[in-house]
Amino acid sequence: MSGDFDATIYGKVLRAQPTPIAGLSVWDLPVHGDNRGWFKENWQRNKMVAMGMPDFGPVQNNISFNDAPGTTRGIHAEPWDKFVSVATGRIFGAWVDLRDGPTYGAVFTAELDPSRAVFVPRGVGNAFQTLQPGTAYTYLVNDHYSPDAQYTSISLADETAAIDWPIPLDRAQLSAKDRAHPRLAEITPVAPRKTLVVGAGGQLGRALRMAHAGAARVEFAARADIDLTSGSLVDARRWSDYDTIVNAAAYTAVDAAETPEGRATAWATNVAGTTGLARIATEHGITLIHVSSDYVFDGTATRAYTEDDPVAPLSVYGQTKAAADYVVATVPRHYVVRTSWVIGDGRNFVSTMLSLAERGIDPAVVDDQRGRLTFTADLARAIRYLAESSAPYGVYNVTGAGATTTWADVARSTFALAGHDPSRVTGVSTQDYFAKASGPVAPRPGNSELDLAKITGAGFTPANAAAALADYVKRYVEDRASSGG
Structure with a gap:
């Protein structure tokens, strides 16, 4: 098999794993490779719904391309569900529950490559840091942007979340907007629908x-x-x-x-x-x-x-x-x-x-x-x-x-x-x-x-x-x- 990917991405079976954040689940994806490269079913509604994923009805597919390792984005919670995966490269993902409820402030982290994906429910803050050059990060969402909706973000450096970033934030590439996000204690939790x-x-x-x-x-x-x-x-x-x-x-x-x-x-x-x-x-x-x-x-x-x-x-x-x-x-x-x-x-x-x-x-x-x-x-x-x-x-x-x-x-x-x-x-x-x-x-x-x-x-x-x-x-x-x- 050719390609620059670790052989561990091959041979997995479709599987969902729960996390400490309610509704947030990690998915192992089967990746099939040969001398031409590799192929995967990135999102398969029937199979995934049968295994417990909400039938969330995506209406948009977004791709974020990141050229350099250490590119860090987040922590953003939007008023929609999303299914996050990697098309090429590898990322360190971090998720913080920003919903009003018993798991408010809970944190979960994991590495994602083409064989691992995450379902992120509405109101859970999403962030990632690229670990390889030329990383493409994709996500399906089930609503369109609206200026009237509630969008909640917290600082990547929030002390309460205490995320252990593989590449320290002082050496990472961040936008000025992401650097300026408030701390967890300063935001209003995301209300339920x-x-x-x-x-x-x-x-x-x-x-x-x-x-x-x-x-x-x-x-x-x-x-x-x-x-x-x-x-x-x-x-x-x-x-x-x-x-x-x-x-x-x-x-x-x-x-x-x-x-x-x-x-x-x-x-x-x-x-x-x-x-x-x-x-x-x-x-x-x-x-x-x-x-x-x-x-x-x-x-x-x-x-x-x-x-x-x-x-x-x-x-x-x-x-x-x-x-x-x-x-x-x-x-x-x-x-x-x-x-x-x-x-x-x-x-x-x-x-x-x-x-x-x-x-x-x-x-x-x-x-x-x-x-x-x-x-x-x-x-x-x-x-x-x-x-x-x-x-x-x-x-x-x-x-x-x-x-x-x-x-x-x-x-x-x-x-x-x-x-x-x-x-x-x-x-x-x-x-x-x-x-x-x-x-x-x-x-x-x-x-x-x-x-x-x-x-x-x-x-x-x-x-x-x-x-x-x-x-x-x-x-x-x-x-x-x-x-x-």
Whole structure:
């Protein structure tokens, strides 16, 4: 084999080695040589992702050529991930964790040649010193430079990092800018990427605000801040700063969606708007958490619906939610959270029943639809759990746990819990209930029971629906009493 390289670069197998800095990994690369020179797969997505490398989606390939030994660059932390390797020559690399967290200030060093590379996560300071003439240092990055982004650097001579440079810095070649970087004690640590909740003004959005109370890196956008139908989502944020988007925005006027105007608005919000978020999430490596509905099913099953059952929506609203589910499934990092019979802060079925009970009105309530209530506080808790637990991506059913009921059962329980006679509630069929409706009526699934085995298997325990209803009614009654209502 010809060439000026040490024979030790040949014969390695692809292997990843962890380091004391979280997310920073060293990679042995197979280098194949013969009388013509050598060849290597410098970056091989399928193989490396299978061995644990994040699927970081590089968008740019940079090369730094350094003529003289002792050329030293860094220590720079950028707002992107990068995969660093050597095309020719040899370097001494140094990495310092500049991220806000438990390993802040941790240092790792290693020599790199064409058979060794390093994956450097966002916010970890990167530096190198060339050890041979004519060294070419290459790196793939997964974002483009932006003047609005946070770039953090520390001095190559920082006493806390205490890097033992092979060629002392007083004999190395440094730029004036690198010499002037501040010490570790003088910088602001790199903050983690943020979470954005879209649709934060609705019932679920308000519950998500409470579930993330005190979380500094979570932002909330109501419709006035981000309108999914505006067509300007790309410019709504600097999306590279975000790690997770929770889409709690939706057009939920089920019956109005059956009108020509409502149909157009439902598709614009639930499908076109979600498609815009999905495109952004894919482009920027963001996790997209999307809230779906039992209305994607026709309700004819005689058992609980699983995440793998084929959708068969009956209504326009159900069609838009089913379409959005498939759109979100194209995002590499996604969760589709299917839920049913949602009860939250504000006007809802339970609060309506309580108001009728207080006013002496005896309601007729549908008794041929079955399902479970889902309270927004529990749904928000599940969404946060999925975002933070590293559960496998995909579709998850999330509802209250326990026995299924009908809407009439829920109404009777609500009356009884509030101290009213449950026999005041009369059960009627869906057909009879809507017989005198003045406008379009969307068809409802008769069976809305969603199987919870997958979410419980992922480590989340949904609240019991009956117990959650009792707590809700108790708070309602107490609040009314304290306010004199």
